[in-house]
Amino acid sequence: MHTSLSAFDLARLQFAFTVSFHIVFPALSIGLASFIAVLEACWLKTRQPFYKDLCLFWSKVFAVAFGMGVVSGVVMSYEFGTNWSGFSSFAGPVTGPLLMYEVMTAFFLEAGFLGIMLFGWNRVSPRAHFGATLMVAIGTLISTFWILASNSWMQTPQGFKVVDGHVVPVDWFKIIFNPSFPYRLAHMAIAAFIVAALVVAASGAWHLLKGRRDPAIKKMFSMALGLLLVLAPVQAFVGDAHGLNTREYQPTKIAAIEGIWDTEQGGTALNLFGIPDMHAETTRYAVSIPHLGSLILTHSWDGEIKGLKSFPADERPNSPLLFWSFRVMVCLGLLMILLGVTGWVLRRRGTLYESRGFQRFVLAMGPTGFITLLAGWVTTEAGRQPWVVYGVMRTAQAVSPLTAQQVGISLMAFVAVYFLVFGTGIYYLLKLLRKGPALPDSKPHSPHEPREPRVAHPALTTSQTARRPMSAADQLIDA
Template sequence: MINLSALDLSRLQFAFTVSFHIIFPAMSIGLASFIAVLEAAWLKTGKLHYKELCLFWSKVFAIGFGMGVVSGVVMAYQFGTNWAGFAKFAGPITGPLLTYEVMTAFFLEAGFLGIMLFGWDRVGRRAHFGATLLVAIGTLISTFWILASNSWMQTPQGFAVENGHVVPLDWFKIVFNPSFPYRLAHMAIAAFIVGALLVSAAGAWHLLRGRRDPAVKTMFSMALWLLLVLAPVQALVGDQHGLNTRKYQPAKIAAIEGLWETEHGGTALNLIGFPDMQAEETRYAIQIPHLGSLILTHSWDGEIRGLKEFPKEDRPDSSVIFWTFRLMAGLGMLMILLAVIGLILRRGGRLYESRLFQYCMLAMGPAGFITLLAGWVTTEMGRQPWVVYGVLRTAQAVSPVTQQDVSVSLMIFVIVYFLVFCTGIYYILKLLRIGPPYDDAAPRPTPGADANSSGRRPLAAVE
């Protein structure tokens, strides 16, 4: 039986709560901007289906926003209950950064959310659009401050350590630390991709059920255009992020690649394999010579430090992040492929009729969340055993709690989270299944009829 320490259980509890939390803000960021674009299109064209899509996706956004707020509050409490060492040491920096997020972003979102959701018939069109736009901007500002705090923990600078805690010396260096620009861009794009995949999956579901009205076609089409643009851009941003990580966190890169020895004259890429932390080797590895150097150094013979060059106590767990990174990268490549296929189908006039492609996009609905979680696991576990990289170890950050205390709280969290948040997720899925209202001028599919019959046979859509 696995015997976990209070430190291990505290890490597991925080990982559990943050995994539930991150999916809701990511969804909110992507949907808020999507709703703002839809409302702008409605104001410009006057087409009713844009407004109907605004109303529909605002409901989904509101649930996700509420879930994100609730789960975020729980995470904040854990800094005191489980990570008092971290709060005491890094509080002078992380505390103000999170306060800035509340004052500049959360107040902005919460202040205008009511107008966005309930002000359609109470304020003018432009005033309502302004509220929607400010909510979307607020989600991006929130991303800015949260990523500034987390990035400082990855690549800390602009501080001194006095009397057992950090003292900020240069806030510009603290906020704009070396990894911040890459991680901010990577996270923001990831949130938009999460939203695009969710919207495209909902559109694919209704297309498969025979709907061909403008609302369904519009959301499916817009999501695929966004995916076509952002998925390749995300790959480029990820490449630059990898170069930055190699410079400032070389042990993380070695663990991600399952690389134990420093290979001179060119580093091979381990496509697959099974890193063994005890034996200090990657078993059954399938390698491509020099590809590791090409990807991580942009040169044929670039040198990458192996894990054996780092003390054992400073090595991340390669057996986990080796695979989470490949899951993230593999799904990212699949997104690019499907976006290109969507473009080909669009040019051939078959985008709304290819059932195989629609099934693929429906299956890809959860892929954005899976990729997001895999990326965060890679980032956070790759930072271990440091909570503030190179400055404060995770073992020094934990609160003086017992194994029993954390076990009980973890069990309570698991039960409550599954009851509360799974209910919220169920309600979101129920809304997505119902979909936006039908356009009265568009034909409706007949229950049990051929899903692609609408528009092909004159009486196929008659109720």
């Protein structure tokens, strides 16, 4: 039987589509900004030329990712007014100022120093240039702070009261530092660094497989794997703490993630595999381990987890979607830990740069950071449903009074434009990554002798400056 989608369903689909495109670019730029700052600090300390080569190369990738992140973010801000005017009217007194703080602090900081970072190598002193790079990196982290504060408030709202159908802020400290904020901030920041580390490592693996063994390729490969060795296990611990927080404040989300329908007394099993059935209120073909759910979710042998049947049917999230998105995230996270540990073992054996099988593994893992990020986002946002502000405002109340035709036409336009614009941008990024850092000069350089940087684009001379961030890249697009 054919069922047409309502304006509400299409508005949700449109926002999911646009935010999925948006989230990957800021995550990459957050991680790369800090990576570039570390590289430049190493160059200032050692004056080794390959550090500067890496700075110049990854700055090109950062410039493209930053530009696409800004463009996709602007579109989302308009959607709040066009498709979700009910939410904007109700929660605007809280979310509006938080997003304004992000623009006034983070975006202005990034935009103010981005030009110096990309084009100031010949125009300011090395220390001044490093200061600009550091400001851009700090700006990306401040942006993460404010965006996660806003999103976390929607998940665990506090510090407000509702007057005449509108949220009125009462305590900004409680609004910003709401119960889930510290866990979400740490989880997202670490995820951004892992995304960037996987991209850098995969790029290094590609060039190692192609036969390059120059210091720049080895160094970025080594640094990325070192970061993964540390951050992938840390992310698992942060995720565990986040899960405990979620069980306390959003118990329906935890029940949906685990496919738990009945509250088990004396200990809850963990469903490793299964197919949750929302209509039959059961998880079919479940493969369970007794008491493991209690150990993971309560850190006790007999901890109690409320099942979905304990909550009204109209307040339950989509369990099949959450069940599998969460398991995709966890399984890929375990592979990232394996990747870091394997790299450490090969490093100890002295075969890190020669193990082609491991390099193929690293190359295959390159996109998994983005997949894990999207799976985590689906788990977080779909698990909040049917609430847009958890326990306060339902998503159905937030949608604008539009027809399905109006939303459908704009959705089709977004799909066409996004695949054209961002498809081209992604293709361009892949071309940059395939080219890699500049090959070392044949003439040797003293470790303490600074080299003149390569000009970012053939059309730029020392007296010319690009007027657009993406002009920092010098790789032409060809078929």
